Amino acid sequence: MPVLSGAVTFSRFRAEPAENAPSDTKRWLAKGLKSGAFEPIDLKKTEDERAAGFVELENHDSVDFSTGSVLYGEYALFGFRIDTVKLPAAVLKAELEKWAKAFEKQNGRQPTRGEKAENRASLRHMLRQRAVPSTKVHDVSWNLKTSQVQIWAASRKAVDEILIAIETAFEVKLQPLVPASLAARAGIADDALIPTPELIGVEISNSEIPSSEVTHGEA
Numbered sequence: 001m002p003v004l005s006g007a008v009t010f011s012r013f014r015a016e017p018a019e020n021a022p023s024d025t026k027r028w029l030a031k032g033l034k035s036g037a038f039e040p041i042d043l044k045k046t047e048d049e050r051a052a053g054f055v056e057l058e059n060h061d062s063v064d065f066s067t068g069s070v071l072y073g074e075y076a077l078f079g080f081r082i083d084t085v086k087l088p089a090a091v092l093k094a095e096l097e098k099w100a101k102a103f104e105k106q107n108g109r110q111p112t113r114g115e116k117a118e119n120r121a122s123l124r125h126m127l128r129q130r131a132v133p134s135t136k137v138h139d140v141s142w143n144l145k146t147s148q149v150q151i152w153a154a155s156r157k158a159v160d161e162i163l164i165a166i167e168t169a170f171e172v173k174l175q176p177l178v179p180a181s182l183a184a185r186a187g188i189a190d191d192a193l194i195p196t197p198e199l200i201g202v203e204i205s206n207s208e209i210p211s212s213e214v215t216h217g218e219a
Contacts, residue, residue, distance in 0.1 A: 033065045055078065075144065
């Protein structure tokens with residue numbers, strides 16, 4: 001749980017509301033989180049291999065989002081859960097070879113390409129029912145007073161996915177808090193951000209300095 005303990009990589013953003021600030025923060029938070037709440041993969045009803053959405057910070061199986069589970073002082077804390085189901089190709093291949101040997105022994109011939117394809121689909125479905133989804137939860141902290149949002153994820157792909165989910169659920173725009181973005185907000189020109197020669201360790205010869213700034217020693 002990186003938000004409450006430990007140190008990990010995170011990205012910082014500033015939330016800019018599309019409209020006026022919500023009059024009821026608690027209701028606004030609950031509504032937004034529930035609109036993008038995590039829904040587990042139903043292995044029996046769908047072929048989906050991935051599911052993602054918001055969950056409570058301290059209970060990754062809960063999407064109730066009660067005030068006590070989300071609000072911590074001036075912070076809103078929650079998680080973004082991503083479940084994936086991956087069936088290793090080697091496992092499917094081994095099961096298919098086992099079936100092919102049993103088929104040949106029973107029928108006195110090797111299975112045709114069509115029979116193999118049909119059985120591959122059946123085996124994949126069976127193995128998928130037994131699969132256990134892998135789960136990854138990224139923590140999110142939102143300072144409701146300063147509007148600063150921190151997404152605790154090292155993957156750029158994960159950060160982008162969570163960013164879009166937050167913008168969609170809460171109807172806000174997240175602006176990255178990086179030097180270039182902060183400078184633009186402050187009205188600082190791009191030229192002013194160029195590293196100085198002293199910063200990058202480049203020596204300046206007298207020929208590069210205006211004559212009015214060159215100090216000559218006494219003869």
